[in-house]
Amino acid sequence: MNSLILAALLLCGATVALASEHCSYEDADIVIKEWNHIFATGNSAPVLLHLSDIIANGFFDVEPTARPLFSRVNVADMQSGEFNAFMLRVLTTLTELINKLHSPEVLDSMLEHLAKQHAAMHGVKHEHFHIFRDVLGSTFNQLLDEYNPDAWKNCMFGILFGISGNLP
Secondary structure (H helix, E strand, O other): OHHHHHHHHHHHHHHHHHHHHHOOHHHHHHHHHHHHHHOOOOOHHHHHHHHHHHHHHHHHHHOHHHHHHHHHHOOOOOOOHHHHHHHHHHHHHHHHHHOOOOOHHHHHHHHHHHHHHHHOOOOOOHHHHHHHHHHHHHHHHHHOOOOOHHHHHHHHHHHHHHHHOOOO
């Protein structure tokens, strides 16, 4: 049991080290600023719903075989309340993670929790997070006048690896 605790602590430390190694303070500032710019209108729910449509459609265009992983949230009807609520949770969580880029201890705790949740989901693969990252990048490249792909790549590496690093 002690070796399991030690392994978990090492993973947490590695996640913080990876996030801070790749995502500089300046990168984090850029990502936070650009993410918050998306919601500059002040009414974030419609913006999040529109963004979630773009991201979900982009993800399933690239990885249609992943659809069954989302059956419990009614992926068959991507305009349903269940699927919209799920996607809002995903993007709200992403907002929280992005806004914690300057707080590595808090970010690490959140990533550890999300890693456990995703590890318990049968069929979720590390590769899915690469696809999600790529879809986010192409989406932001289209939505943002000022988009810094390097800062996003650097910061999303730590976030997405923190969630998916132990997945197959």
